[in-house]
Amino acid sequence: MNRFLSAACVALLITSSATVEAQTKKLTFDQAWGSSPSLTKSISRFEGWADANHYIQRDNNQLFKVNVKTGKKESYTYPTNTSTKVFVKDKDVFIQYPAGEAKKLTNSPEVDEQNPTLSPDGKYVAFTRKSDLYGLEVETGKEIRYTNDGTDVIYNGWSSWVYYEEILGRPTNYRAFWWSPDSKQIAFMRFDDTKVPMFPIYVSKGQHGYLEETRYPKAGDPNPEVKVGFVKAAGSPVVWADFNEKDDQYFGQPYWSFDSKSIMVQWMNRDQTNLKFYAVNPENGQKKDIYNEEQPTWINLDHDERITYLADNKHYILKSDKTGWAHYYLYTLDGKLINPITSGDWQVTSIAHIDEKGKVLYFTARKENSATRDLYRVDFNGKNFQRLTFGDYTHNVMVSPDGKYFLTNYSNIHTPNKVALLDNKGKVVKELADSKSADFASYKVAKREYITIPSEDGKFNLPAIITYPTDFDETKQYPVIMSIYGGPDAGTVRNTWKGTSGEFWSQEGVIQIECDHRASGHFGKQGVAWMHRNLGNWELVDYITIAKWLKAKPFVAKDKLLITGHSYGGYMTCLALTKGADYFDFGIAGAPVTSWELYDTHYTERWMDTPQDNPEGYKNGSILPYVDQYKGRLRIMHGDLDDNVHMQNAIQLVDALTERSVPFELMIYPGSRHGFNRSKQAYDFKERSRFYYQYLLEKPIPENMK
Secondary structure, eight states: OOOOOOHHHHHHHOOOOOOOSSOOEEOOHHHHTTSSOOSBOOOOEEEEEEETTEEEEEETTEEEEEETTTOOEEEOOOOGGGOOEEEEETTEEEEEOSSSOOEEOOOOTTSOEEEEEEOTTSSEEEEEETTEEEEEETTTOOEEEOOOOOOSSEEESBOOHHIIIIISOGGGTTBOEEEOTTSSEEEEEEEEOTTSOEEEEEEOOTTTOEEEEEEOOBTTSOOOEEEEEEEETTOOOOEEOSOOTTSSEEEOOOEEOTTSSOEEEEEEETTSOEEEEEEEOTTTOOEEEEEEEEOSSOOOOOSSSSEEEOTTSSEEEEEEOTTSSOEEEEEETTSOEEEESOOSSSEEEEEEEEETTTTEEEEEEEOSOTTOOEEEEEETTSOSOEEOSOSSOEEEEEEOTTSSEEEEEEEETTEEEEEEEEETTSOEEEEEEEOBOTTGGGEEOOOEEEEEEEOTTSSOEEEEEEEOOTTOOTTSOEEEEEEOOOOTTOOOOOOSOOOSTTHHHHHTTOEEEEEOOTTSSTTHHHHHGGGTTOTTHHHHHHHHHHHHHHHTSTTEEEEEEEEEEETHHHHHHHHHTTTTTTTOOEEEEESOOOOGGGSBHHHHHHHHOOTTTOHHHHHHHOSGGGGGGOOSEEEEEEETTOSSSOTHHHHHHHHHHHHTTOOOEEEEETTOOSSOOHHHHHHHHHHHHHHIIIIIIOSOOOGGGO
């Protein structure tokens, strides 16, 4: 699922505060919404590294490189040889060099070219056109057609929807081809959607409207048949990897070896319990099984950092959560495990730098606290482990090319963003920037706390960040807004500075809480695995525990707990107002899934298996069987062109609720996909505010918010 959390909505619901003394000045309306400066000031942007000894700093839109030892600043521009780009304009492909006019490479204005991609050596451009893969020589303009069988259901180098959404990822923009490092060949995927059901989306524009049709496999449906092929850049017959496209299977993003002589292809069974890596020879398609992983629940088919090749062309680093926690492992190219690099009951997040000469891995992880992130170093053999960052902060780091220094932009819920330069021993070389305003301490803002709440069964301490009203008085009672997402391994509680957006609701006397459940990722894969074949159960159990904890407090109004979220968060909100209606009073649900049979194969079956294999799980995870328990007031919002969570979900829930003649609110946003169009967000803000005033605060909405 493409887990869109509306930034505007989150900003309205979650406030930040500082633990300060002598607070006297009250934030203005604009300051409380974050649209006017208050607690923070603008600071320089630190964009990375010019070289091993100079970091890149942007001041007032001017670039500088700064010497790490002397602090000397010099004017800087990014190397021009990195800015050659290819793009589509007026349905044709153009190339733009750093100097000179853009050059037109194709001449087919009657059809669209998609995803033009320059070869590493800059001599070729590959692209797709009408479901076929093409290339052209930049110098001569010669066009090469690599495939010839593209149709409205067969796509070469262009993703089927479920691969675009769930496996290769939306940032690919449907691109499903990959240049070899030596620029001599292209790997691509061929999709056959013949058996995949068509889902129609009605577009209401114009006099008659029209249907937008997508091959969308819902849980239990046939998936696309997929082949992995290879072609020479200069043109050649397709060589197909030795897989049977008729098998019910998935292929993850492939990884070329440094020498371009082989490519690592990720394969997974439909149950998503068995992951294999195959080294495939692009000359003849022969494959060799070099890695095999099985888990009783599921394995994530990552499209980022699953494997990282080392430049020695002998090893790769694998990221896997097979122990119940995500860690790094050192393997030889033929699949032999050398040793685990990291281990323990904590999660690695990403590789920051690899020092192959020194055999040192620099990486970020959620180790000190699952709501923070730090930088660590460890030798390839797992020894000499060291934390390099400091304090109870979330650190966003950029390591120098030689690994000797790094920049960190760090903050927590009490501390606005600061930037520091450190060396690879963890010593602070220099504090570079502090966004805290000079009169930070003089503002009267809401108290904010990071807390944990014991789960009902005592197995987990559930993380939450609670923000109290600005003039908090324990003898009074306050309404509560609970902001959630709720999806597997997709927690939202992070100990970072959030600015002042939403401080307005603290001034209005609303308690705000963001919280995560046991399967949100804070407790590793072993925590997420609680959701296996059981979506909607443990998430709601834990959210109810938090609701009980809140309502047990004397300062919380017993009938004014509102829960809100988008996408999976919309699903959980609807479930809370039906199955959990004894504990939640109001809900605002954006683009909710309402029954898992209505969502796509790869995402849904990863956790739930198929409806045929797990009918009880699908029944228990649906909202529809619990509508008889609905009470309170629910507001449902959906984009009519949502191609991810179809509006069909909301309509089926609306049908069930109207059959019961119960009150609820519905808002359809015409022309919006899974995230609402910017033009609709202002209206959404007003209606959300109106809902809060009407049901939580029980007073008219202020004139300046209408």
